[in-house]
Amino acid sequence: MTIKELRKRFISGELTPLEYMEELLETIRQKERKINAFTHLEKTDTLLKEAELWTEKYKSGEELPPLAGIPVAIKDNIAVKDMPLTCASKILQEFTSPYDATAVRKLKEAGAIIIGKTNLDEFAMGSTTEFSIFGPTHNPVDLERVPGGSSGGSAASVAAGMVPVALGSDTGGSVRQPASFTDTVGIKPSYGMVSRYGLVAFASSLDQIGVLAKNVEDASLIIRVIAGKDKYDATSRELSVKNIFDAFETIDGVKIGVWKELDNHPAEDGVMKVWDDAIMKASKEFQMIPVSLPDIASGIASYYLIAPAEASANLARYDGVRYAWRVLDASTYKEMVKRTRTIGFGKEVKRRIMIGTFALSAGYQDAFYKKAVAMRYRIMQNFEEAFKQVDVILVPTSPKLPWKIGQKMSPSEVYKADLYTIPVNLAGLPAVSIPAGYVDNLPVGIQVIGKYGEDEKVWAVADKLMGLWR
């Protein structure tokens, strides 16, 4: 059932927000112990009370905001007033947010009920949702496998039917890759479309709030609600979106680009099989044009310098003085800061701080950081050239199928699994991962990537393609 359908049923009285909330809470009771999607669930009484309030308002027949009584889950690196904001890290485990992120404020103003906070890799650094102080999240499609990450909790909560939609964040693919792994839809908007105010900073020039849902319509509807320029985020923009319940734009004559160099950087066999089938089906409806993006494989190197460099600066604020937890038995300031950070941060976060600090240190900037920035621009130019020929571009979301929880992989092996999603963040483009098929009972997603600011077109094409591939 889509949000539009839910709203229609709430208005007709066929279903009430209270009944719907009770259904979801029952699903959570049955599944959460096995999946571990949430880091925090709002109290049942509070949720039922809020749902009851909306039920009464629907009964009264008054004009209600667009998401009245719709439950939404929020990734635990996005601020929700009076809820924990832990980033799945020990260093923030005692921290409660005193304010709402702009995206959350807009959801609340639209009538959404915030059901709880979802699990993630610590500070959104990871692609498995295993690196969390709350333990790993399990993939509802196959409980022995990872749900992807870092927005794995949001993806799992949607895939398991615990919520219709959830907010995530996407710095290098953290919404799209879990969407691919859990057979859901993940939207990463154009950089600047959604305010980052209240999103805990990881890599500020790449971070963007996104949405996970079961269909493109619901995910894009939520983006329409939370989009817009915000005085608290200087990089936010008033990019064009339609009214909340408007239909997608028509896409007659849309030309779809297919990444030509994929053969040089192929995904696993199973993923390639689904990809080939999907391209064949799409070619019956759309004009498909091979496009060259020669440098995007170098995005891995560029990203894993730029993102840790920004992270090392952003995470400097966790010094034991300003936020939450600290060691109490240090004898000097420096010892307190060092020990707080050493104990408070997990292994992967420390890796990224270390590599970022190195990349920015005097003497190495030219060899590493500045080259990474130069490569970022070259990748942006690659897309510019490609978009002279086509309207959107298709690329698989992940080169891998969801792997087993606890599977041993070296850090660089895991990083290389971000190969197809990272270039989109480097170039600030909009993209959607949609389910494209199954292989060995595991889902495969494909990304639709668009020109900067043409998010509506990307969603319209993605919606059509998802219909073809289902």
Place this chain on the structure above:
Amino acid sequence: MDIKVDKELVRKIADMAMLEFSEEEIEEFVSYFEEMFDVFDMLGDISPDYEIPPLPATLHEDEPERRVDYHDLWMRFSLMKNGYLLVPPLRGGDEE
């Protein structure tokens, strides 16, 4: 990359990042840095002084009130062009 990674370098970086590691962890970091340098080799021979081109991606160019200048958007992160950080990182610091 022709940069020698040793335990001394890792210790120096750890101090700058305000982190502490055991000897075993420092050895792990030496391997990690070496592994990452292999990844960074993918940057190839691109010049760090690569001239940033005037990007043509200006959205709604013909509608001044909706105009979005892509290049301006990115330049808000002076971080990207000048290696200047928006949030100053911790750098060793004084004892007290």
